[in-house]
Amino acid sequence: MSPESSRRPARGENKLNRVCRLVLFDIDGTILWGGPLWKECFNGALQHCFPQLDFPAVPYGGKTDVQICRETLAAAGFSPEEVESSMIRVIDEYVARACAETRTRAHEVQVLPGVREILEELSLQPGVLLGLLTGNVRKGADVKLASVDLARYFKFGVYGDDHWDRYRLPEIAQTRANELFGLRFSGKEIVIIGDTVHDVNCGKSIGARSIAVGTGRNIPREELLAQNPDYYFADLSSTLDVIQAILEDLP
DSSP: OOOSOOOOOOTTOGGGGGOOEEEEEOOBTTTEEOTTHHHHHHHHHHHHHOTTOOOOOOOOTTOOHHHHHHHHHHHTTOOHHHHHHHHHHHHHHHHHHHHHHHHHHGGGOEEOTTHHHHHHHHHTOTTEEEEEEOSSOHHHHHHHHHTTTOGGGOSEEEOTTTOSOGGGHHHHHHHHHHHHHOOOOOGGGEEEEESSHHHHHTTGGGTOEEEEETTSTTOOHHHHHTTOOSEEESSSOOHHHHHHHHHSOOO
């Protein structure tokens, strides 16, 4: 699946003044890759808070930090009450470790292909509002973006501490854009770009445009395409095509 045209919209082209797009990027696996760094920080936080326990592995992809924490603690035998009382402690320890480790290991963080070019181009379009839709808690997202100098592109975001359920985040983003900027976006004016099936599916309840990116680790292309995203790209290096997919009008 790809845009019908790869013509690059000219900067300042009159019709772009009428384009209205809220473009929301996932972080991990979509715009950057941290290798084992932050997973080690998360596992280290669990072991620091509960050194006597061995925690089973749970899938991370497309989930919020809070959901991952909840599922991990529950899988280790914590009661619902114990999960809720322990969760903030684990998340806070994780963020503290991520801050500390990233100071010396920022070189391990890679910006994924085409991301800087896409963000730079979109930031120049007068009808585009750039934001984040990520499962990271806000402080964790700030650490990750700062490590590769990407934070400056995003005007706002919705995060895993806004709601533990990723499927609630698009609606929160819609409301927040209106509250912060007085802008109302609906349907395909909202574009969600991510590397997991949850990124593709989370905006369907509000009719958002979905762009799936094949840069997530161990996520088969067929699995993403089966979710019927509006567009699929192996990565974001085809700047012309990706911009066209974001800006073109869809039914």
